[in-house]
Amino acid sequence: MLNLVSPRAKIEPPARTYRNDRGRIEIDNVGIVFDGDRGVHTAVENTSITIEPGQFVCILGPSGCGKSTLLNAVAGYVPPTTGQIRVDGEPVKAPGPDRGMVFQQYSLFPWMTVRENVAFGPRISGRGEPTPEAIADTFIEMVGLTRFAKRYPRELSGGMQQRVGIARALANYPRVLLMDEPFGALDSQTRAMMSENLLKIWAEFGITVLFVTHDIDEAVFLGDRVLVMSASPGRIIADIKIDLPRPRDGDLTVDEGFIRYKRLFHAQIRQESLKAFEQQNR
Amino acid sequence: MSVAERAVDDVPNPVPSDAADTLVDKQLSEPALVRSPQARKPWLKRKLPQLRAFVFAIISLVLFVALWHVLTENRVSFHVRFINVPSPKQVLEKAEAAFKSAMFFEHARISCRRIGFGFVIAALIAIPLGLVMGRYKMIREFVTPVVEVIRPIPAIAWVPMSIMLWPSNEESIVFITFLGSFFPILLNTIAGMGAVDPVLVRAAQSLGASERQIFRKVYFPACLPSIFTGLAVGMGVAWVSLIAAEMISGQFGIGYFTWEAYSLVQYADIALGMITIGVLGLLSSLLIRLFGNLLMPWKS
Ligand SMILES: Nc1ncnc2c1ncn2[C@@H]1O[C@H](COP(=O)(O)OP(=O)(O)OP(=O)(O)O)[C@@H](O)[C@H]1O
Ligand SMILES: [Mg+2]
Numbered sequence: 001m002l003n004l005v006s007p008r009a010k011i012e013p014p015a016r017t018y019r020n021d022r023g024r025i026e027i028d029n030v031g032i033v034f035d036g037d038r039g040v041h042t043a044v045e046n047t048s049i050t051i052e053p054g055q056f057v058c059i060l061g062p063s064g065c066g067k068s069t070l071l072n073a074v075a076g077y078v079p080p081t082t083g084q085i086r087v088d089g090e091p092v093k094a095p096g097p098d099r100g101m102v103f104q105q106y107s108l109f110p111w112m113t114v115r116e117n118v119a120f121g122p123r124i125s126g127r128g129e130p131t132p133e134a135i136a137d138t139f140i141e142m143v144g145l146t147r148f149a150k151r152y153p154r155e156l157s158g159g160m161q162q163r164v165g166i167a168r169a170l171a172n173y174p175r176v177l178l179m180d181e182p183f184g185a186l187d188s189q190t191r192a193m194m195s196e197n198l199l200k201i202w203a204e205f206g207i208t209v210l211f212v213t214h215d216i217d218e219a220v221f222l223g224d225r226v227l228v229m230s231a232s233p234g235r236i237i238a239d240i241k242i243d244l245p246r247p248r249d250g251d252l253t254v255d256e257g258f259i260r261y262k263r264l265f266h267a268q269i270r271q272e273s274l275k276a277f278e279q280q281n282r
Numbered sequence: 283m284s285v286a287e288r289a290v291d292d293v294p295n296p297v298p299s300d301a302a303d304t305l306v307d308k309q310l311s312e313p314a315l316v317r318s319p320q321a322r323k324p325w326l327k328r329k330l331p332q333l334r335a336f337v338f339a340i341i342s343l344v345l346f347v348a349l350w351h352v353l354t355e356n357r358v359s360f361h362v363r364f365i366n367v368p369s370p371k372q373v374l375e376k377a378e379a380a381f382k383s384a385m386f387f388e389h390a391r392i393s394c395r396r397i398g399f400g401f402v403i404a405a406l407i408a409i410p411l412g413l414v415m416g417r418y419k420m421i422r423e424f425v426t427p428v429v430e431v432i433r434p435i436p437a438i439a440w441v442p443m444s445i446m447l448w449p450s451n452e453e454s455i456v457f458i459t460f461l462g463s464f465f466p467i468l469l470n471t472i473a474g475m476g477a478v479d480p481v482l483v484r485a486a487q488s489l490g491a492s493e494r495q496i497f498r499k500v501y502f503p504a505c506l507p508s509i510f511t512g513l514a515v516g517m518g519v520a521w522v523s524l525i526a527a528e529m530i531s532g533q534f535g536i537g538y539f540t541w542e543a544y545s546l547v548q549y550a551d552i553a554l555g556m557i558t559i560g561v562l563g564l565l566s567s568l569l570i571r572l573f574g575n576l577l578m579p580w581k582s
Contacts, residue, residue, distance in 0.1 A: 124490045
């Protein structure tokens, strides 16, 4: 993989001093069943996960296994059929600004400029100190898009739009950041750069991240922990700690340790993907 | 002042003050546009498409008038009879005379006023109703049957009923104009609500927006393009309905002027009335487009 990051990026390991005890996610015996016109479908089966504050956790699983459904339950869009989800002890009942969401699809408001998009959260919460726009500008600078602040989303590339999406979610100072294959629609080089950028932001923030992906490289590169999900109905079949040094950059992807993890996940994912494929073809 | 300082009391997890510096990666952040702007093409070359469209427009209009001139001056009668059809020159002469009389402008003014009232009232009712119907399924299920029953009735068919319903002729004509524009606006607004990307609604929810804020800041702007489609279509139907109503029951208005010209054997006035209707219709749809562009700067 190319290391396209400029020398400037090779800065001291981020201080974790900002990390605190905010952002614990508890997924407690959660099952999610869709009871639709086409019958009953179990998307997530009896899942329990605890994510510690500040952890970067990736959920890795084949297409259709229920990753998005589980994440949407944490976000509050989908109510769990059984069990409970808590963030810092508070049960999740509805979507809220304490859980920032970054979507796979482009989800910027097309009628707002980049600055207006990012200022949306601070403006709504009334936390405009000194102004929502000032907060927005700080976060836009953080994702490196200052000179595009006045553009409309359709004038940006896909990668830029996703960075604005990350800035918009963070501008609310959420407890946790939920990301549903945020780089899924990007080409692999942009993806690699976005991943590094995200890690830097995360390191500075010390925010809890729950990151859904079907890409093994991405999961190993980003995560402190990778949870492997089975083919439908989704269950967590492995919970693996990634013992690779941080800060991580593109060089890591050719590291022996990295490749060992990849091999480990390959076997599991291949099996599950086959299962998923057979299920879908039935 | 840094974000960290600003947000101390209520934000437990602020951005460190140097975040902005450490996290900006120039290569990542500023592709392409860092380059100096390229030398621009010469003016004439850049404007060529617009210029061509303009020239074509002129040629096509001139050809149309020329054809009209030839057909009428030669009194062509080939199944279609141009014998009594006024020539462009006659219409121009009539127009000069009409522009000097207050009466002609009075007709045009009254028509515009009727359109104004009927169309604006229709928009003021149809847009909120469409938004609410699009958002709340129960309201939609309740209102749609009535809409579907009334909608296929052309506004012109309402003329006798309208005269019975309303105490004055003026009101009944405005009502018919209203009816004509109401349904296109309503249906387009509902369709626009149905097409709102749910991911935008979810994004707004996760950013802390309340139901009301989502309605105002997501659903409404997301619907604006459809609303303006509805307004443009509605304006067209409003003119159709107005002219028909004026021809049948009016005492004033440009539709009445045109019909009266026929009764009075003022053939040039017929064409003058028609052209006036066309120009007014064109101007009103341009007005809507202009308004739409002002309200939707993110488009185009
Ligand atoms: N609203 C819904 N109603 C019924 N079934 C649903 C609904 N949402 C998801 N499902 C089903 O639940 C299963 C899991 O879907 P989900 O979107 O969570 O998968 P995923 O792991 O995110 O897949 P992908 O990687 O392709 O995004 C799928 O079989 C899907 O058809
Ligand atoms: Mg998904």
